[in-house]
Amino acid sequence: MAPKFPPSRCPCGQCRANKGSWKRTGSGCDVRDTMTSTTIGRLGVRLAIAAILTCRCTKQTGHRCKQVFAVSLLSSFTKSPMFLLLRACRLSQGIASLSTLHLHSHYCRPALNFTIMPASRYPKRKPSANGAPSTNGTLNGTKGFIKPEPDQPPPEKKRKTVLAEPPSEPSLSSDPLREPHPFHQDAEKHGIVLRKYYPHEMSTARARAYNNNELPRPIELLKAAQADTAEHRANTPVAGAVVHWFKMDLRTTDNTALFCASQKAQAAGVPLIALYILSPQDFEAHLTAPVRVDFMLRTLEILKKDLAALDIPLWVETVKKRKEIPSRIVELMSEWGASHLFANMEYEVDELRRDAKMARLLAKRGLVMDVLHDTCIVPPGRLTSGSGGQYAVYTPWFRTWVRHVHENLDLLELVESPTKNPESTRQKLAHIFECPIPSAPENKTLSKEDRERFRALWPAGEHEAMKRLSKFADQAIGKYQQNRNTPSNPGTSSLSVHFASGTLSARTAVRTARGRNNTKKLDGGNEGIQTWISEVAWRDFYKHVLVQWPYICMNKPFKPEYANIEWSYNMEHFDAWKEGRTGFPIVDAAMRQLRFMGWVHNRCRMIVASFLCKDLLLDWRMGEKYFMEHLVDGDFASNNGGWGFSASVGVDPQPYFRIFNPLLQSEKFDPDGEYIRKWVPELKEVKGKAIHDPYGRGAAALAIKAGYPKHIVEHKGARERTLAAYKKGIDSGL
Numbered sequence: 001m002a003p004k005f006p007p008s009r010c011p012c013g014q015c016r017a018n019k020g021s022w023k024r025t026g027s028g029c030d031v032r033d034t035m036t037s038t039t040i041g042r043l044g045v046r047l048a049i050a051a052i053l054t055c056r057c058t059k060q061t062g063h064r065c066k067q068v069f070a071v072s073l074l075s076s077f078t079k080s081p082m083f084l085l086l087r088a089c090r091l092s093q094g095i096a097s098l099s100t101l102h103l104h105s106h107y108c109r110p111a112l113n114f115t116i117m118p119a120s121r122y123p124k125r126k127p128s129a130n131g132a133p134s135t136n137g138t139l140n141g142t143k144g145f146i147k148p149e150p151d152q153p154p155p156e157k158k159r160k161t162v163l164a165e166p167p168s169e170p171s172l173s174s175d176p177l178r179e180p181h182p183f184h185q186d187a188e189k190h191g192i193v194l195r196k197y198y199p200h201e202m203s204t205a206r207a208r209a210y211n212n213n214e215l216p217r218p219i220e221l222l223k224a225a226q227a228d229t230a231e232h233r234a235n236t237p238v239a240g241a242v243v244h245w246f247k248m249d250l251r252t253t254d255n256t257a258l259f260c261a262s263q264k265a266q267a268a269g270v271p272l273i274a275l276y277i278l279s280p281q282d283f284e285a286h287l288t289a290p291v292r293v294d295f296m297l298r299t300l301e302i303l304k305k306d307l308a309a310l311d312i313p314l315w316v317e318t319v320k321k322r323k324e325i326p327s328r329i330v331e332l333m334s335e336w337g338a339s340h341l342f343a344n345m346e347y348e349v350d351e352l353r354r355d356a357k358m359a360r361l362l363a364k365r366g367l368v369m370d371v372l373h374d375t376c377i378v379p380p381g382r383l384t385s386g387s388g389g390q391y392a393v394y395t396p397w398f399r400t401w402v403r404h405v406h407e408n409l410d411l412l413e414l415v416e417s418p419t420k421n422p423e424s425t426r427q428k429l430a431h432i433f434e435c436p437i438p439s440a441p442e443n444k445t446l447s448k449e450d451r452e453r454f455r456a457l458w459p460a461g462e463h464e465a466m467k468r469l470s471k472f473a474d475q476a477i478g479k480y481q482q483n484r485n486t487p488s489n490p491g492t493s494s495l496s497v498h499f500a501s502g503t504l505s506a507r508t509a510v511r512t513a514r515g516r517n518n519t520k521k522l523d524g525g526n527e528g529i530q531t532w533i534s535e536v537a538w539r540d541f542y543k544h545v546l547v548q549w550p551y552i553c554m555n556k557p558f559k560p561e562y563a564n565i566e567w568s569y570n571m572e573h574f575d576a577w578k579e580g581r582t583g584f585p586i587v588d589a590a591m592r593q594l595r596f597m598g599w600v601h602n603r604c605r606m607i608v609a610s611f612l613c614k615d616l617l618l619d620w621r622m623g624e625k626y627f628m629e630h631l632v633d634g635d636f637a638s639n640n641g642g643w644g645f646s647a648s649v650g651v652d653p654q655p656y657f658r659i660f661n662p663l664l665q666s667e668k669f670d671p672d673g674e675y676i677r678k679w680v681p682e683l684k685e686v687k688g689k690a691i692h693d694p695y696g697r698g699a700a701a702l703a704i705k706a707g708y709p710k711h712i713v714e715h716k717g718a719r720e721r722t723l724a725a726y727k728k729g730i731d732s733g734l
C-alpha cells in the first residue's frame with residue numbers, strides 16, 4: 001500500500017503513537033522540515049519536495065526514526081521517477097539514520113520504498129567554504145535499492161556493496177560497521193557472546209544497518225538461494241529416493257515438509273527416507289538445555305517407531321562439526337541415491353544462513369533442496385503495517401494476524417500424514433531402519449537423577465502432545481483467562497515443550513482451540529479460548545520479529561540504544577538469583593521451579609527476569625542465556641522476546657521506568673503463598689502475608705531458623721539505581 005502524503009501515522013511501523021495524526025509539535029510524530037528542489041532537465045522543469053518526517057515516540061518505545069517523503073509536484077515531464085528519488089536523496093544528505101524513502105509521483109504508484117545509504121557512505125562531496133558538505137554534488141554512485149516484497153528474492157546484484165559478517169577479530173578498518181561494540185569485552189567475559197562460534201558483539205551502527213536494509217537479512221539470503229535455484233528445482237527429476245530432514249519438527253502429523261517429501265516420493269514411486277542430524281556444536285552454540293536434548297532424543301525414539309510403521313526409515317547421525325552438516329547430507333543423499341531434500345524452515349540466523357548455503361550447494365551437485373514454511377501459522381513477512389514494514393507492536397500485529405487467518409482459512413488446514421513407503425523399502429534400506437538413536441553429547445548429558453525426574457515430568461513425543469492438547473482443550477481452556485496468571489494453579493497448557501520441539505504444530509493447536517469455540521472465530525466467543533489463541537500467536541509474533549530484525553539473534557537488543565547500559569555484573573548476585581537465594585520468596589520459588597522442572601510459569605518468568613535486570617542491574621542477556629540452558633521449552637525467539645519485554649529492550653516492551661515490585665507481584669499472583677510454600681519449603685511454617693517478605697513482616701525468627709536469606713538488595717534503592725543507569729545508557733548515544 002502506498003503511504004499517503006503526508007501520512008496519517010508514523011510510517012515506520014514501530015511507533016505506537018499511531019492514533020492521532022502527525023503534528024508539528026509534541027512528543028509524538030511531527031513533520032519537522034520540508035525542502036524543495038527544482039531543476040531544469042532535458043524535458044522541462046521538475047519540482048520535488050522532500051519532507052523529512054521525524055517520528056519520535058518517547059512515551060512508549062522511545063523509538064526514533066527519520067523518513068523522507070519525496071513528492072513530485074511538477075512531474076508531467078518527468079519520465080523517470082528515479083530522477084526524483086536521487087534528487088530527494090541529495091536533499092536528505094547528512095541524515096545518517098534515514099530508514100526508508102518513499103517516492104510519490106504520477107509515474108510511481110504505489111510508492112516505491114527505497115532504502116538509501118547513510119550519509120557516511122555517500123560519495124564524497126566538495127566541502128563548501130564554511131566546511132559544510134556542498135549540496136551541489138552529484139549523486140552518481142549513490143546506491144539505493146528497492147526493498148524486496150516479503151516473498152520475493154532480494155535483487156542480488158544490487159547487494160554487491162553489502163558487507164560480510166564482521167571478522168573474528170576487531171577490525172582496524174575505518175568502516176564503522178565492522179567495529180565491535182565498545183562494551184564487547186563485558187559480553188565475552190560473562191559468556192554472553194560465545195567467541196568459539198561467533199564474532200565480537202557488533203556495534204550499534206551495524207545493528208542499525210540491518211534496520212536500514214544495508215545488510216541482507218538471513219531470510220533474504222535463503223530466498224535469493226531459492227530463487228536462483230528455482231528453475232533447477234522445478235526441472236530436476238526424482239532419482240532413487242526423497243529425503244525429509246527433521247529439525248525442530250519432530251512429528252509425523254501436520255508436518256508440511258514431511259508431507260511434501262512424501263508426495264514427491266509417492267508420485268515418483270521411490271521411498272521416502274527420514275533424516276535427523278545431531279549437532280553437538282549447535283547444541284553448544286545455541287545453549288540447548290540438557291533436558292531439552294534428552295526430550296528430543298526420547299522423541300526421536302518414538303518418531304522412529306511411528307515412521308517404521310509406515311515403512312519409512314529414520315537415519316540419525318551425530319555430526320561433530322556443524323559446518324560439515326551440509327556436505328555430510330550431500331554424501332548421505334548420494335549414498336542413498338536420493339535427489340530431493342525437504343525441510344521446514346527455522347528462522348534463527350545460523351539456520352537460515354546454513355540453509356541458504358545448502359540450497360546452493362545441493363543445486364551445484366545436481367540435487368534439490370526445498371525449505372518450506374511450517375512452524376508459524378502465518379509465515380514471517382506476510383503481515384505488514386500500514387507503511388509496509390514489520391510490526392514491532394503486538395496488538396496491531398495481532399489484529400492483522402487474526403484478519404489474515406480469517407481471510408485465509410487454509411492456513412489452519414492440517415497437512416496430511418506421510419503415506420506408506422513401498423513394501424520393498426524394508427528390505428532395500430534395511431541398514432537405515434537399523435540405525436540406532438545416538439546418546440546425548442557428554443556436555444549435554446543429564447545425571448541419572450535428573451533424567452528420571454525429567455522423564456516423569458515431560459513425557460516425549462507427538463502422541464503425548466496430542467493427549468495434553470485434548471485434555472487442556474476439554475478441561476481447562478475455557479477458564480484459561482481466569483487461571484493463567486496464578487502460578488500455583490496449573491491453568492495453562494504446559495504445551496510449550498511440544499511447540500519448541502515441534503511435537504505439536506501451532507496449526508493443530510489453534511485449530512483445536514477454535515474448534516471448541518462456538519463462534520469459530522479466533523477473536524470471538526469464549527474468552528479463555530480467545531486468550532489462549534492470542535498467546536499461541538505471541539509465538540508467531542516473536543518469530544516474525546526475529547526474521548525482520550536478525551541482530552536480536554546476535555546478542556543485540558531490539559532497541560540498539562539500549563546496548564549502552566552499564567550493567568553491574570555482580571556475580572554473587574547472579575549466583576543468588578540462579579540458586580533461588582535472593583531473599584525474595586517469589587523470585588526464589590520461581591528459580592527453584594526452573595531448576596527442578598526445566599519450566600516456569602509465565603508470570604514467574606516475568607518476575608524473575610525483571611528482578612534480574614531491574615533490581616540487580618545484571619545484564620539481561622545473562623538471564624536470557626541461563627534460561628536457555630535450563631528450559632525444556634527453550635525457544636530462541638520466545639525467550640529473547642520475553643527477556644526483551646522484561647528488560648525493556650525488546651519489541652513492545654515494558655517501558656524501562658515500569659519496574660515490577662517483587663513483593664506486590666507476589667501478593668497479587670500468589671496471594672496465599674501456595675506457590676512459594678511449594679518451591680521454598682523452608683518457609684512452609686510462615687503464616688499469612690509474611691510469606692511474601694518474612695524478614696519485613698514479623699517472621700524473621702522463623703526465616704533465620706530455616707536458614708532463609710535476607711533480601712540481597714533493597715527494592716526501592718535498586719529501583720533508583722536502575723532508572724539512573726537506563727537513562728544514562730540511553731542518553732549516551734554510543
Ligand SMILES: Cc1cc2nc3c(=O)[nH]c(=O)nc-3n(C[C@H](O)[C@H](O)[C@H](O)COP(=O)(O)OP(=O)(O)OC[C@H]3O[C@@H](n4cnc5c(N)ncnc54)[C@H](O)[C@@H]3O)c2cc1C
Pocket residue numbers: 484492493494495496497499500532535536537538539542600601602603605606609627631633634635636638639640641642643646
Ligand atoms: C523471560 C521469558 C522467557 C521465556 N522463554 C520462553 C521460551 O524459551 N520458550 C517458550 O516457548 N516460551 C517462553 N516464554 C513464554 C511463556 O512464558 C511460555 O511460553 C509459557 O510459560 C509456556 O507455558 P504454557 O505452555 O503452559 O503456556 P500457555 O499459557 O498454555 O500458552 C500456550 C502457548 O502459547 C505460547 N506462548 C504463551 N505465552 C507466550 C509468550 N509470552 N511468548 C511466546 N509464546 C508464548 C507458548 O508456545 C505456549 O505453550 C518466556 C517468557 C518470558 C517472560
